[in-house]
Amino acid sequence: MGVTIKDVAKAAGVAPSTVSRVIADHPRISASTKKRVKKAMKEMGYHPNANARSLANKSSQSIGVVMPAGADKALQNPFFPEVLRGISSIAHKMDYSLLLNTGESTEEILEGVQRMVNSNRTDGIILLYSQLNDPVVNFLLEHDFPFVVIGKPYERIDEITHVDNDNVRGGKEITEHLIKQGHERIAFIGGSTDLVVTVDRMKGYQLALEEAGLPFLDEYRIHEEFLESGGQQAVNELFALPEPPTGLVVTDDLMSIGVVSMLEKCGKLVPEDISLVSFNNVYLSEITRPPLTTVDIKIYELGLQGAKCLIEKVKNKSEPAKRIIIPYQIEYRASTKEREVPFYK
Structure with missing residues (x-):
């Protein structure tokens, strides 16, 4: 017995x-x-x-985790396993299980979230993305269901608990690094402009250029998927220009690896011919050649704090909305180089 x-x-x-x-x-x-x-x-x-x-x-003892649309592709990006590791560390300590929701479209994701909420399969939800006009966020707010966003909400920011970095400041600081090295023609490679993280990092890039008196050019801004293939496509577009850039701000390390690979195929080397800076500091960024100068956004900590905030909301329905900002740190490595004949004055 x-x-x-x-x-x-x-x-x-x-x-x-x-x-x-x-x-x-x-x-x-x-x-x-x-x-x-x-x-x-x-x-x-x-x-x-x-x-x-x-x-x-009256609890499921589970946390719902919602991936962005196209989870099969998203899971190729090391960001997601690492943020899930942070979430899992707290969930395990607090005896919660994780329930993953994926879908190929926003509609499929919404249907999955509705099922989780209406069938009481989860006590709360963590969104691993933030996008413009998200019907999932609207549904959760309407039903007063506990949820947390990893990232900055597009709207109603004071009503939604979220865990984020200062991506505007990070975008500005990493772009300034290239400017100080003598680069004038600096391009931006990011994800969809429907994603708040892309918009914020691009805003920082724009601020750095404007403060330095450099142009913010449409042809120097490319938006692709946060995948290695997205970085390769961006190279094709940028280096077909009459005046291609000498510096690149790439908003995701996996895209950066695709950029480096494609540049090599075009006969250009990083940093000898092109300087490149990136974001996220996933494990690949340090072992790739060259190692990437990148903004370390502390992905594990984002997940950990997100899970903590959600469990607090689950246990106390009157818990006020919080904004948790995780400090970033720039890792300066070998993917940038001062221009021998600097443009910047």
Whole structure:
């Protein structure tokens, strides 16, 4: 016969009802009692029945994680496994499971979220993207359902808990690095302009150019998917121009790897011929050749803080909306080089 709640209660020196309250994470149980009961549970190998616990708590003990459209492609980008690692670290500690929602279109993603909410399959949701006019966000707000955005919401920013970086400032600072190295013709390669992260990083790029008295040219701005193939396509467009750039600001490391690869096929080397800066600091950025100068946005921390904020909202429905800004750090590596004959004055 397996270990029961009564067995755990006897070992911990408490009533069986106290063990049940500890399992339910009841706020009126002291931290010392919780610790003693959990210690007894662990030593005795007691595992509470998840279904029974969910019914008692009126909780699914699961967190919904929503990927952007085209998840099959998105998962090729190391950003997503790393942010999921951060989310999982907190979910595991708090005894929550993860429920992943994907789809090939915004409509499919919305349908999946609606099913999760209407069938009580999850206690709250984390969105791993932020885009303009997102029907998923509108649905969650209308239903007053707990959710957190990794990124900056497009609108109603004060009503939505979100975890983000200062992408405008990061875009400006990384562009200024190229300007200080003597580059005047600096292009921007980013994702869709429907994505808030692309818009913010491009705004920082624009501010840096304007402050330096450099032109903000339409032909120097390319928008492709956050994939290696997107970076390759961007190179084809930029280096067909009469005056191609000497510096590149790329908003994603995976795209940057595609850019470097395509430049080599065109007979151009980074940084000897073209200087390149990037964003995210995924593990590939340090081992690629050359190692990328990139904005480290602390992806793991974004996921970790996102999960913390969501669980707080789940446990306390009156928890006010928060804006958590994770500080970035620029990793200066070998993908940039001062121009021998600087343009910048």
